[in-house]
Amino acid sequence: MAKTTQVSPLAPETFPDIPPIAGVRAATRACGVRYKGRTDVLLVALDDDTQVAGVFTRSLTASAPVDWCRKSLPGGVANGLIVNSGNANAFTGRLGEDAVEQVVEAVADRLACRPSRVFAASTGVIGEPLNFKAITDNLEALAGDLAPGKWHEAAKAIMTTDTFPKGAVKEAQVNGVKVTVAGIAKGSGMIAPDMATMLAYVFTDANIPAPVLQGILAPVCDRTFNSITVDSDTSTSDTCMLFATGAAGNAAAFSGPDDPALADFRAKLEAVMLDLAHQIVKDGEGATKFVEITVTGAENDRAAKRIALSIANSPLVKTAIAGEDANWGRIVMAVGKAGERAERDRLNIAIGGITIAANGLAVDGYDEAPVTAHMQSPEINVAVDVGVGNGRATVWTCDLTHGYISINADYRS
Amino acid sequence: MAKTTQVSPLAPETFPDIPPIAGVRAATRACGVRYKGRTDVLLVALDDDTQVAGVFTRSLTASAPVDWCRKSLPGGVANGLIVNSGNANAFTGRLGEDAVEQVVEAVADRLACRPSRVFAASTGVIGEPLNFKAITDNLEALAGDLAPGKWHEAAKAIMTTDTFPKGAVKEAQVNGVKVTVAGIAKGSGMIAPDMATMLAYVFTDANIPAPVLQGILAPVCDRTFNSITVDSDTSTSDTCMLFATGAAGNAAAFSGPDDPALADFRAKLEAVMLDLAHQIVKDGEGATKFVEITVTGAENDRAAKRIALSIANSPLVKTAIAGEDANWGRIVMAVGKAGERAERDRLNIAIGGITIAANGLAVDGYDEAPVTAHMQSPEINVAVDVGVGNGRATVWTCDLTHGYISINADYRS
Numbered sequence: 001m002a003k004t005t006q007v008s009p010l011a012p013e014t015f016p017d018i019p020p021i022a023g024v025r026a027a028t029r030a031c032g033v034r035y036k037g038r039t040d041v042l043l044v045a046l047d048d049d050t051q052v053a054g055v056f057t058r059s060l061t062a063s064a065p066v067d068w069c070r071k072s073l074p075g076g077v078a079n080g081l082i083v084n085s086g087n088a089n090a091f092t093g094r095l096g097e098d099a100v101e102q103v104v105e106a107v108a109d110r111l112a113c114r115p116s117r118v119f120a121a122s123t124g125v126i127g128e129p130l131n132f133k134a135i136t137d138n139l140e141a142l143a144g145d146l147a148p149g150k151w152h153e154a155a156k157a158i159m160t161t162d163t164f165p166k167g168a169v170k171e172a173q174v175n176g177v178k179v180t181v182a183g184i185a186k187g188s189g190m191i192a193p194d195m196a197t198m199l200a201y202v203f204t205d206a207n208i209p210a211p212v213l214q215g216i217l218a219p220v221c222d223r224t225f226n227s228i229t230v231d232s233d234t235s236t237s238d239t240c241m242l243f244a245t246g247a248a249g250n251a252a253a254f255s256g257p258d259d260p261a262l263a264d265f266r267a268k269l270e271a272v273m274l275d276l277a278h279q280i281v282k283d284g285e286g287a288t289k290f291v292e293i294t295v296t297g298a299e300n301d302r303a304a305k306r307i308a309l310s311i312a313n314s315p316l317v318k319t320a321i322a323g324e325d326a327n328w329g330r331i332v333m334a335v336g337k338a339g340e341r342a343e344r345d346r347l348n349i350a351i352g353g354i355t356i357a358a359n360g361l362a363v364d365g366y367d368e369a370p371v372t373a374h375m376q377s378p379e380i381n382v383a384v385d386v387g388v389g390n391g392r393a394t395v396w397t398c399d400l401t402h403g404y405i406s407i408n409a410d411y412r413s
Numbered sequence: 414m415a416k417t418t419q420v421s422p423l424a425p426e427t428f429p430d431i432p433p434i435a436g437v438r439a440a441t442r443a444c445g446v447r448y449k450g451r452t453d454v455l456l457v458a459l460d461d462d463t464q465v466a467g468v469f470t471r472s473l474t475a476s477a478p479v480d481w482c483r484k485s486l487p488g489g490v491a492n493g494l495i496v497n498s499g500n501a502n503a504f505t506g507r508l509g510e511d512a513v514e515q516v517v518e519a520v521a522d523r524l525a526c527r528p529s530r531v532f533a534a535s536t537g538v539i540g541e542p543l544n545f546k547a548i549t550d551n552l553e554a555l556a557g558d559l560a561p562g563k564w565h566e567a568a569k570a571i572m573t574t575d576t577f578p579k580g581a582v583k584e585a586q587v588n589g590v591k592v593t594v595a596g597i598a599k600g601s602g603m604i605a606p607d608m609a610t611m612l613a614y615v616f617t618d619a620n621i622p623a624p625v626l627q628g629i630l631a632p633v634c635d636r637t638f639n640s641i642t643v644d645s646d647t648s649t650s651d652t653c654m655l656f657a658t659g660a661a662g663n664a665a666a667f668s669g670p671d672d673p674a675l676a677d678f679r680a681k682l683e684a685v686m687l688d689l690a691h692q693i694v695k696d697g698e699g700a701t702k703f704v705e706i707t708v709t710g711a712e713n714d715r716a717a718k719r720i721a722l723s724i725a726n727s728p729l730v731k732t733a734i735a736g737e738d739a740n741w742g743r744i745v746m747a748v749g750k751a752g753e754r755a756e757r758d759r760l761n762i763a764i765g766g767i768t769i770a771a772n773g774l775a776v777d778g779y780d781e782a783p784v785t786a787h788m789q790s791p792e793i794n795v796a797v798d799v800g801v802g803n804g805r806a807t808v809w810t811c812d813l814t815h816g817y818i819s820i821n822a823d824y825r826s
Binding site: 057058059060061062088090091092093094095125126127128231236315316319320322323325328329330332333335336337338339340341342344345347357359360361362400401402404405406408409 | 470471472473474475501503504505506507508538539540541644649728729732733735736738741742743745746748749750751752753754755757758760770772773774775813814815817818819821822
């Protein structure tokens with residue numbers, strides 16, 4: 001059921017201008033897996049030795065395609081990617097595994113590669129058997145349409161309750177060679193760490209071997225997709241994959257993921273993934289505010305992140321922000337329930353850069369006017385120092401509004 | 414700010430008929446701590462050797478009165494209780510500690526007891542200094558009004574966003590003597606374990622020493638107040654206290670909290686506390702459905718409770734229930750994100766007693782009609798078996814509706 005929701009007020013004005021990446025071709029098609037009148041299958045073909053890394057949901061009820069990808073990832077090479085929207089192929093048991101195999105083998109046939117080099121994802125309704133024939137019957141047509149640079153179409157085909165397609169791109173230098181890093185993502189609800197994206201695919205022409213790629217991807221994921229939350233609900237299908245075709249031809253003798261030669265690549269990859277992660281928050285179901293929450297002074301970075309997420313997931317904080325109310329009492333409450341050390345009498349809270357509570361007390365006569373103006377803007381900044389140590393973390397979320405209830409109280413019916 | 418919200422559709426028809434308890438007198442008054450035109454302070458006087466037990470919030474930003482009660486509890490004796498609504502006296506630093514001392518010492522003067530035998534609580538807005546003079550200036554009048562049996566008035570004076578006062582009562586037998594167990598509670602939002610009540614006070618004329626009383630109270634709390642959630646947000650003020658005046662005069666040589674002579678008392682106490690806990694859920698902000706979630710087959714009881722709370726706190730499950738949609742895919746998701754062992758291919762889910770998923774698959778052609786009818790009723794039952802072991806737990810929650818957003822997006826302003 002494609003919803004006729006209005007585009008999020010926080011959406012970027014346009015989809016970015018992303019150049020083709022050598023070694024990556026894509027095609028999309030309206031296959032009628034579940035939705036009518038829109039594309040719902042994405043096929044990507046990747047040149048021969050494309051290296052691959054991936055991070056998947058930590059849900060214990062992961063979908064059948066997530067299980068498949070996890071099994072194939074150690075091979076380190078990808079030649080194909082097939083994604084459908086409308087049905088998550090999760091909680092579908094043996095039928096679900098069969099469906100993935102049918103689809104993946106058909107794609108492998110078309111692309112003349114081993115099935116273990118084809119990665120898959122499904123996103124949409126949980127618990128209904130996937131009508132895989134809708135996909136396999138359309139593979140010939142999809143394969144015939146494969147072409148470079150179809151980023152916008154690709155981002156659209158994987159949308160579910162998203163109100164806009166999400167893409168991002170950066171250029172980087174690796175050993176003196178210019179490479180491109182481009183990604184698409186989808187996600188709007190059921191968004192929380194661990195692996196918050198629902199789906200994100202990043203492609204590069206850089207020449208980087210899979211083990212190094214994996215070592216780069218995981219920590220960047222933690223600081224980007226795993227640092228956002230819309231509603232604290234973790235999907236069964238969350239997948240973030242990074243494909244490197246190597247077509248740029250840079251020298252690739254790296255000491256490991258932390259090799260200084262990869263510093264610019266890592267920075268640009270993080271910029272692309274952070275951009276996509278922010279777009280997911282900005283498309284949060286019912287969102288009217290984009291909220292950045294930074295916690296400092298925690299026992300360590302992990303504690304800071306847990307406190308930040310406790311604030312970001314608090315329905316009372318999120319509704320206060322929806323109501324444009326600088327209700328820092330609710331922030332105090334969320335710090336207190338996080339279960340991490342915080343010095344109540346050294347707590348500082350700033351909203352929009354204005355300190356409104358210091359050393360555990362409301363700042364006497366602080367200027368409410370700029371705080372009120374900030375609360376009325378679409379991007380809200382909350383900074384909390386818990387006065388214990390040097391741990392810090394930043395996470396991003398959106399507000400909780402009537403729109404979220406409207407979207408989710410009648411999603412399936 | 415007293416809100417003029419309509420009474421919850423899930424409210425009981427009337428406040429129960431609760432007899433006086435010998436040794437307990439109460440008075441309430443409109444002191445203008447924050448609200449206008451309603452009572453906002455409750456004073457309770459307890460006869461000389463009243464034994465006391467308590468369980469408090471695990472929030473690390475607990476309120477000043479919570480700190481005070483924790484410090485006084487080891488004394489085991491209570492002569493007074495003073496509670497105000499409208500201001501939580503939390504995150505008020507040194508000022509907050511002073512305010513508690515001023516109030517408690519004034520009450521101790523009136524009741525001619527030591528300050529350490531006066532317990533206190535404050536509930537309402539966080540982070541604003543408590544206008545304690547509004548309380549102390551009215552203590553003479555309050556003391557003059559002390560009388561037995563004022564349960565309904567007491568329950569009303571401690572309300573904040575509650576839409577109805579909450580009370581419950583049972584009779585029990587201890588060593589052949591009839592005793593009464595009666596309680597009042599308040600809570601509607603910012604409700605989650607640990608210590609979910611916000612405030613609950615249970616009184617009995619049973620003769621039970623404080624250490625035994627404490628040993629009884631804590632586990633019962635875990636199965637009642639700590640097994641409910643409205644919005645996953647834990648308050649800074651949560652307090653549950655149990656006062657035993659001993660006026661019933663039963664023999665009191667107990668071996669400990671598990672003494673068989675106390676079996677009936679324990680059962681009736683649990684019934685009273687469960688009744689109050691359910692009333693808090695039924696007064697959950699915006700609630701239109703009361704939801705019982707039972708998880709069986711978990712690794713142990715603790716794991717079962719964690720899974721049950723993951724379901725109960727999921728915004729997507731709660732909005733589906735608001736939409737009267739038996740969307741068990743979202744239940745699967747919530748099981749998966751709980752982080753406890755679950756056998757995906759042995760998962761069973763029943764709604765309203767009808768099994769709709771078995772062994773990890775939708776039940777083919779199950780009868781949707783009775784499930785739909787159940788979803789339209791005000792009390793929803795969800796049962797999940799995760800197929801691992803013998804752990805089980807039941808928790809209670811409400812749905813997430815537009816009402817919750819309306820109440821919380823403009824609470825303070």
